[in-house]
Amino acid sequence: MAEPIARLDDVSVSFGERVVLKNCSLEVPDGTIMCIIGLSGAGKSTILRLLDGLIKPDSGHVYLHEHDICHMRESQLIEMRTKIGFAFQFAALFDSMTVGENVSLPLREHTTLSEKEIFDIAMHTLDSVGLAHTYHNMPSELSGGMLKRAGFARAVVTNPEIVLYDEPTTGVDPIVTHLLTDTIKRLRKQLNSTAVVISHDLQSIYMMADYVAMLFEGAIIANGTVEDVRKSNNPIVQQFLQGSEVGPIPL
């Protein structure tokens, strides 16, 4: 594996009584696409939040470029996050702004580009997810899948060096799924950026992933290339990949 750009080291997270991650470790190699799979409620989104410094672990460390982000001040975190894109599971567009304003916001705030350049880049990014015609719409006028794509566009518009995608293809049609999967691959190739993708869509995972990690009961139980994980002889991984009802995973 390449050098890790992001790393969870022995991390535990719980919400009240509920233990979500327990001594979980994970390395995200630089310049790769890493997919995280796991049951619903397993804590996948929690991992992305940790990597973005949005929550702090109860114990353990989160490293980004070998800097421990758990001890950073909020102002340092804010600075750090300008280099990380985050496409949220439920889009999380700002509902007081138009779709175009949402996508151009990071450009407007963090660059010195002119209005014309900002408009062009935002429009181009929206176009790449098939949403150019919604530039002037309010988020409330978009469907769930369209919101998802707009959130995707906002996360990648600044070409961040790491992009965290939380289920980018859930709730969108097969054609757009293909489009988004291709976009993730293209961005990685063009910018040599790193992507951490949570997905339940095995087909698109097989299409794009360099590495796959499976989260189960608070820890990573399988981690390797797509082939490694597919050939894993862990019965839990096999049951998950086959989507079978019978097996060691309790329903």
Place this chain on the structure above:
Amino acid sequence: MAHTLREVEESPTAQAVERVSVGVLASVGRRVSDMLEYTGGLTMLMWETAKTIFRLRIRFAETLNQCYLLGYQSLIIVLLTSLFTGMVFSLESAVQAVQYGFGSFVGGIVSYTVVRELGPMLSAVVVAGRACAAIAAELGSMEVTEQIEALKSLGLAPVRFLVVPRLLALMIMLPLLTIFADVIGVYGGQWIAHAQAHIGTQDFMASARQTVGFEDVVKGLFKALVFAVVIVMIGSYQGLTTKGGAAGVGKSATSAVVTCIILIFILNFVMSYFLYAGA
């Protein structure tokens, strides 16, 4: 019949008493720790806000927009509240005063009270009902729909982006609204004094001018400034700490307004005590 100590301890009554007292203690403890958490969180938020303002990291367009939303849109209700309060105050005092031969003091009494107490406080209470609830609900719904996290993920601090523009806007607008409230309150009082107790406009105004100094107006505006901080900081803090979906947003908005209004009454007393103690 003699009971052993153990028997008494194990009797249902003793157990119930123990349960209740432990319950009361626990709930008092929880209250205290909640309050400490609230105060601590609020202080941190105010500190962050102050730092952002002093570093001049201000979004002017958004501040102007908030001046319109929080300030200008409250103008009508502030004017109406103040007008009718000035009127009812005058109604109650003017006729009586004339009966006892103090008719020439009515202008002073009404304007003194309006400028020093009623104008700043009622404007703040009315604006709290609108703006504090609006801020708590807006930031609260942003919190529960992950928009606050999204803001952070884009490298934007919620304090700079959301809290500071609202704070500056209301610190400008509430004193302005208070000036309007003062003027219309006194005017309403004067009108009723004339209509009900036949006190002449000239007399009323002369008495008002004699009683109320420029200093009183400034102190009233200082109060308004403090109330603006209370309204925005309580609303923002409640909003940003909202949990639990739509129901949570409702709860945040309600408790923001209640907390805010109580604080306004308390702080009004405290400020009157210190500002006017010498007078």
